[in-house]
Every structure is written in C-alpha cells, then in structure tokens.
Amino acid sequence: MRNCQVLELGRTGWADAFELQRRLVAERKEGRIPDHLLLVEHPHTITLGRNGQPDNVLAGEDVLARAGIRLYHTDRGGDVTYHGPGQLVGYPILDLRDWRRDVGSYVRAIEQVLILTVGEFGIDAGRIPGLTGVWVDGRKIAAIGVHISRWVTSHGFALNVNTDLRYFQYIVPCGLTRPVTSMAELGAAATLEEVSRSLAAHFGRVFDCEVLVDGLATLESENLIL
Numbered sequence: 001m002r003n004c005q006v007l008e009l010g011r012t013g014w015a016d017a018f019e020l021q022r023r024l025v026a027e028r029k030e031g032r033i034p035d036h037l038l039l040v041e042h043p044h045t046i047t048l049g050r051n052g053q054p055d056n057v058l059a060g061e062d063v064l065a066r067a068g069i070r071l072y073h074t075d076r077g078g079d080v081t082y083h084g085p086g087q088l089v090g091y092p093i094l095d096l097r098d099w100r101r102d103v104g105s106y107v108r109a110i111e112q113v114l115i116l117t118v119g120e121f122g123i124d125a126g127r128i129p130g131l132t133g134v135w136v137d138g139r140k141i142a143a144i145g146v147h148i149s150r151w152v153t154s155h156g157f158a159l160n161v162n163t164d165l166r167y168f169q170y171i172v173p174c175g176l177t178r179p180v181t182s183m184a185e186l187g188a189a190a191t192l193e194e195v196s197r198s199l200a201a202h203f204g205r206v207f208d209c210e211v212l213v214d215g216l217a218t219l220e221s222e223n224l225i226l
Contacts, residue, residue: 002098004035004209006200008193014045014072014083017091021154024093028152035098037203037211038091039196042083044069046171049078049145056080056172064170076155078132078145080171086162086182088195092203096151099207107132107144109206110157114142116202117159117195121188134159139181140173159183161195 009017017040027033046057046069056079057064057071064071083089096106111127114134118125118141125136134142142159160182168180183190197213204211 002035002209004037004094004204004207004211005033006037006039006203006211006213008196008214009038009040011085012040012042014042014047014070017042017089018072018074021091021093025149025152025154028093028095029150035095035207035209036093037200038093039200040089040091041085041087041192042089043085044167045083046071046080047074047076047083048072048080049074049076051077052079057170058172059170067167067170069167069170074155076145076147078143081143081145081158081173082168082171083158084163084167086160086164086184086192088159088161088192088199089156090159090199090203091156092153094153094207096148096153101151103146103148106148106153107146110144110146111142113199113202113206114157114159116206117199118142118183118188120198120202121183121190121195123183123186123188136181136186139179141181141183141186143173159195159199161190161192 024036111134115125125134128135132144133140142157144157145155147154162184163182173180200211200213
C-alpha cells in the first residue's frame with residue numbers, strides 16, 4: 001500500500017502554502033517524496049482560477065483590503081473561491097500514475113472523501129450532476145479546483161466547517177449564483193481539528209493509501225522551510 005504524508009499546517013497564508021505546494025510537486029515529479037496531503041486554514045483570501053471571470057469578484061481590491069481580504073490569481077481550474085478562518089483547505093500532491101490516470105475519477109474521489117467526512121458529523125451531502133463540488137440541499141458546502149501537471153496534482157478543495165459565510169458576499173462562488181453553507185450552519189458542532197483528522201482517514205480509504213499524519217507541522221520546521 002502506498003504512503004501519503006499528511007501535513008496539518010494550521011493557519012497559514014495562501015502564498016506560503018502555494019510555494020510549499022510548488023516545491024513538493026517538483027519533488028514528487030522526481031520521485032523524491034511520497035504523496036502528500038496538506039491541510040491548512042487560510043486567513044481571509046480570494047483566489048481566481050486560470051479560467052475565472054474577474055467580474056465574479058464583486059468588490060475592488062481597495063474594498064477587499066478594508067475587509068482584510070487578499071486577492072490572488074492562481075493556476076488551478078475553476079473560477080473564484082473564498083478561503084478563510086473556519087474553513088478546512090486541502091492540497092493533495094499525488095502522482096496519479098500510482099493511482100488512476102483519470103482526471104474525472106480523481107475529482108469524483110475528492111468529492112467522495114468530502115461526502116464521507118461530513119457524513120461522519122451527521123450531514124447528508126451529495127453531488128449535483130454537471131457541477132463540481134459537494135452540496136447539501138442545493139447549497140455548496142465544499143468547493144474543488146485542481147491543477148494536474150505530468151499526472152501530479154496540486155491545489156484541491158475547501159470545506160466550510162465553521163466559516164463566516166458573510167465573506168462570500170464579495171464573490172460569485174465558483175461562478176455560480178447558488179448559496180453556500182457550512183457544517184456549523186447545518187448543526188454540526190465540530191472543530192477544524194476533528195474534521196481534519198476525519199478527512200485524513202477517509203482520504204486514505206478512498207485513495208487506498210496509508211496516511212501518516214504530522215500534526216500541526218510548520219513551514220519553519222527543518223523539513224518544510226521554504
């Protein structure tokens with residue numbers, strides 16, 4: 001069975017997490033490291049994917065700055081997404097040649113991990129045909145946007161645990177005029193740490209790998225320093 005190293009980074013800036021992803025992707029392409037899953041909570045951030053529509057960001061950078069939100073353009077798929085406190089963000093760095101060379105299957109597997117995770121906390125989530133992500137009664141609880149280069153993945157997913165949903169007012173989430181929700185709004189009193197551990201376990205089951213969790217690693221540690 002393959003190994004997957006899970007790194008729980010805690011509250012980390014988006015740019016720092018992106019640079020770590022880039023480094024790990026390069027090392028994974030060279031076969032120097034096993035698969036990784038980064039689990040992180042970002043400060044208030046909006047990211048615009050490579051095919052994103054700028055009009056789906058509903059406020060100028062001056063307004064975003066006053067709200068404490070940083071805006072970044074990125075190379076993932078998808079449109080515009082919000083990240084912030086109370087949201088669990090996952091960045092899988094996987095070589096799909098060791099699992100399944102199928103982008104659609106990979107995205108469906110990520111959705112399955114998220115569905116199983118929230119289900120453990122009493123939330124009945126599912127898919128909507130033709131739309132990416134995880135949904136509860138027509139409201140999006142988790143967004144997915146990935147990048148794949150030479151079959152190595154980066155970027156990933158964002159699960160609203162106890163996110164302040166008012167911050168979504170600044171965007172059209174994923175370019176869709178559909179409401180968002182969170183685990184807390186749906187009555188699940190779960191901490192980010194509890195959800196993180198549950199998700200790591202389900203990730204291992206869905207992707208048929210042994211997860212090795214490094215609790216609350218930091219970017220300043222010997223192995224992760226940029």
